[in-house]
Amino acid sequence: MTGQTILLLGVAAAAIAAAVGAFAIAWRRAQTGGTPTVSRETLEADRPRVVELPAEPAPEPEAPEEAEEPEPEEEHEPVPVAVVTAPKVVEVSPEEAGVTRRQFFNRALGATFFTFMGVLSLDFLAFLWPKLSGGFGSDVNAGPAADLLEQAVNDDGTVTPVFIPEARAYVVPAPEPVSEQFRDKGVVAGGVFALYQRCVHLGCRVPWCQPSQGFECPCHGSKYTSIGEYFLGPAPRNLDRFVLELTEGGELIIKTGSIIETPRAPRITVKYPQGPSCIGEVGA
Ligand code: FES
Structure with a gap:
């Protein structure tokens, strides 16, 4: 994913x-x-509450008109109480x-x-997170190494790299013997290298140039041989390459999580250029 x-x-x-x-x-x-x-x-x-109002003074009893009549009993009127009712409110949680x-x-x-x-x-x-199944950053199975080598070498001896999109790598034939700067680094297996497509100058994708038999960067003109050795331009080193493994069945595993950097080749070990450049003398 x-x-x-x-x-x-x-x-x-x-x-x-x-x-x-x-x-x-x-x-x-x-x-x-x-x-x-x-x-x-x-x-x-x-909350409803009761308010008590002050009691009104009781009215004075009237004087009796006739002595014969019995004196009326003193009556106490009830104290008026006003009850204020608040709107009913339902308390909820x-x-x-x-x-x-x-x-x-x-x-x-x-x-x-x-x-x-x-x-x-x-x-x-x-x-x-390290990718565990396929994709760039993980181990990519590129198929049988022998088939890749066969595809990469033409009948006339010229090279046509096999591009592995999932690994963002070019599989190219490795010369025998491999130069010292690539030995003991695990970057050769089944007679091939797997070169990272990214230019080591500023990161452009470096296309293959069939006529010249090398990798030529159109951005600033860096040029590399067919095995990614630095040849010309502002690139500070050779093309980067991946660590490789062979399965028991001879399939090539490109470990795209392990990138190997090498300094500019002191001298190139494969012939370049073998024909006209695809980008001319840009940055030369
Ligand atoms: S990015 Fe390739 S030469 Fe600058």
Whole structure:
């Protein structure tokens, strides 16, 4: 799985997580029936209470008109009490109350931030994690080494490198004996080298030039022989190459996680150029 695929998966996962979160919040609000939320302070302030009003003075009894009539009993009128009724408020728990708009936006902001950080972390891990199955950065099986060698050498003795896209490498025939600077580095197996396609100057992809039988960089004119030895231009060293292994069945394993750098060749060991250059004298 490439880093780009993992990035796409990460973004898709973030979008799904955000959608699920929004759905969950909307569902929860629907469950509470849109009940307005009331804070505890508001509930306390709105709690019904009884207010006692001061008692009014009792009216003075009227003087009796006739002595014969019995004196009326003194009556005490009840003290008027005013009862203030507050609107009925149903106290609900925070779980039942759902979330306020501010809480919703705060949580959405937090979720977005953590989702972003999560995706970023996944991308970082995907970049650093050693690839275990195929792809550049891992071991690439290029097929039988004998077949590759046969394809790379033409009937007239000229060379046509076999490009392995998954390894970003050119498989080229190695001369016998191999020059000293490439010995004991594990870069020759089954009679071939695997050269990294990247120019060691500033990283352009270096194409093969069939007429001259070398690699010629169109960016600033660096030139290399068919086995990647430095020949001309601003490149500081030979083309880089990968460590190789042969399986018991003779298949060539290009270990693209192991890149070997070598200094400019003190002298080239294969003939170059053998014909006209593909880029002329750029940077010469
Ligand atoms: S990138 Fe190849 S010569 Fe500059």
